[in-house]
Amino acid sequence: MASTRLTLAPLLLIAAVLLSTKTTAQPAAPAPGPAGPINISQILEKGGQFNTFIHLLNITQVGSQVNIQVNSSTEGMTMFAPTDNAFQNLKPGTLNKLTADEQVKLILYHISPKYYSMDDLLSVSNPVRTQASGRDNGVYGLNFTGQPNQINISTGYVETRISNTLRQQPPLAVYVVDMVLLPGEMFGEHKLSPIAPAPKSPSSGVSDDSNSTKKAAAPSDKSGSGEKKFGLGFGLGLVVLCMKFLF
Numbered sequence: 551m552a553s554t555r556l557t558l559a560p561l562l563l564i565a566a567v568l569l570s571t572k573t574t575a576q577p578a579a580p581a582p583g584p585a586g587p588i589n590i591s592q593i594l595e596k597g598g599q600f601n602t603f604i605h606l607l608n609i610t611q612v613g614s615q616v617n618i619q620v621n622s623s624t625e626g627m628t629m630f631a632p633t634d635n636a637f638q639n640l641k642p643g644t645l646n647k648l649t650a651d652e653q654v655k656l657i658l659y660h661i662s663p664k665y666y667s668m669d670d671l672l673s674v675s676n677p678v679r680t681q682a683s684g685r686d687n688g689v690y691g692l693n694f695t696g697q698p699n700q701i702n703i704s705t706g707y708v709e710t711r712i713s714n715t716l717r718q719q720p721p722l723a724v725y726v727v728d729m730v731l732l733p734g735e736m737f738g739e740h741k742l743s744p745i746a747p748a749p750k751s752p753s754s755g756v757s758d759d760s761n762s763t764k765k766a767a768a769p770s771d772k773s774g775s776g777e778k779k780f781g782l783g784f785g786l787g788l789v790v791l792c793m794k795f796l797f
C-alpha cells in the first residue's frame with residue numbers, strides 16, 4: 551500500500567486541470583489581500599470529524615489547490631464539508647461506482663468558487679455553481695433554501711442542511727453537512743447506469759409508469775450527451791486505485 555504514494559504526481563495535474571476549468575472563468579484580479587495563508591486541512595482538523603474528507607482533499611490535491619486559489623481569488627470560496635459519518639452512511643460501493651474523474655468531480659462539487667455567508671445563501675440565486683461545473687458537463691449546481699437558522703441544500707439527488715459552521719470569514723466559508731452531496735448531475739435519473747442493470751423483477755402490482763409513452767426500452771438511452779469525456783484518461787486509473795484503498 552505504501553506504493554500508492556507514487557501516484558500523487560498525476561493527481562496534482564488532474565486536480566489542477568479540473569480546477570482551472572473554473573478558475574479561468576473568473577476575472578483573475580490578483581489583488582493581494584492581506585489574508586494570512588489559509589490551510590483547509592487545518593481548519594477541518596479542528597472540526598475533528600472530517601478525516602475522510604481531509605484525506606480525499608489530500609490525495610486528490612484539491613485541498614492544496616483550494617489553499618492557493620482562496621489566497622489569489624477576489625471572490626473567495628465556500629466549502630461544504632461532509633462529516634466522517636456522512637461518508638459512512640453512503641450506500642456501500644457508491645464511490646467505487648464512479649469513474650475516476652467523477653470521483654474528483656464529487657469532491658469539487660463540495661466547493662463553490664465564491665464566498666457565501668449564511669445570509670448570502672438565504673438570498674442566493676439558485677442554482678449555485680460549484681467547482682465541478684464545466685463548460686461541457688452541465689451546471690453541477692447546488693440549491694439553497696431556508697430560514698436564518700436552517701439552510702437546506704439540495705443537489706437534485708440528496709437534500710440535507712447546513713448543520714454547523716466551521717468558518718465564516720472572507721475569503722473562505724466552511725460549512726458542515728451531514729450527508730455527502732451527491733450531484734444530481736451524476737446520480738439523477740439516467741445519469742449513472744448501475745454496474746449491473748438489475749433485471750426488473752416483475753414486481754407484484756402495477757408499476758407507476760404504465761402511462762408513460764416516452765419510456766422506450768430502458769437501457770438504450772444511456773448513450774446520452776457524452777458528458778463524461780474529459781480527455782483526461784491518463785493517470786486517472788491511478789486515482790481509482792487510490793480511492794479503492796479508501797473505501
Ligand SMILES: *[C@@H]1O[C@H](CO)[C@@H](O)[C@H](O)[C@H]1NC(C)=O
Nearest residue numbers: 580581582587588618621622
Ligand atoms: C498569497 O498571495 C500573495 C500575493 O498574491 C502571495 O505573496 C503569498 O505568498 C500568497 N500566500 C500563499 C500562502 O500562497
Ligand SMILES: *[C@@H]1O[C@H](CO)[C@@H](O)[C@H](O)[C@H]1NC(C)=O
Nearest residue numbers: 589590591592593595614617
Ligand atoms: C496544512 O495543515 C496540515 C495539517 O495541520 C499540515 O500537515 C500541512 O503541512 C499544512 N500545509 C501547509 C501548506 O501549511
Ligand SMILES: *[C@@H]1O[C@H](CO)[C@@H](O)[C@H](O)[C@H]1NC(C)=O
Nearest residue numbers: 554555558591604605608609
Ligand atoms: C497527505 O498525503 C501525504 C502523502 O500521502 C501524506 O504524507 C500526508 O500525511 C497527508 N496529509 C494529511 C493531512 O492527510
Ligand SMILES: *[C@@H]1O[C@H](CO)[C@@H](O)[C@H](O)[C@H]1NC(C)=O
Nearest residue numbers: 695696697700701702710711
Ligand atoms: C428544509 O428541510 C426540512 C426537512 O429536511 C423541511 O422540513 C423544511 O421545510 C425545509 N425548508 C425549506 C425552506 O425548504
Ligand SMILES: *[C@@H]1O[C@H](CO)[C@@H](O)[C@H](O)[C@H]1NC(C)=O
Nearest residue numbers: 676677693704705706707734
Ligand atoms: C434549483 O433551482 C432552480 C431555480 O429555482 C430550479 O430550476 C432547479 O430545478 C432546482 N434544482 C434542484 C436540484 O432543486
Ligand SMILES: *[C@@H]1O[C@H](CO)[C@@H](O)[C@H](O)[C@H]1NC(C)=O
Nearest residue numbers: 756757758759760761762763
Ligand atoms: C395516468 O394518467 C392519468 C391521466 O392522464 C392520471 O390520472 C393517472 O394518475 C396516471 N397514472 C399514473 C400511474 O401515472
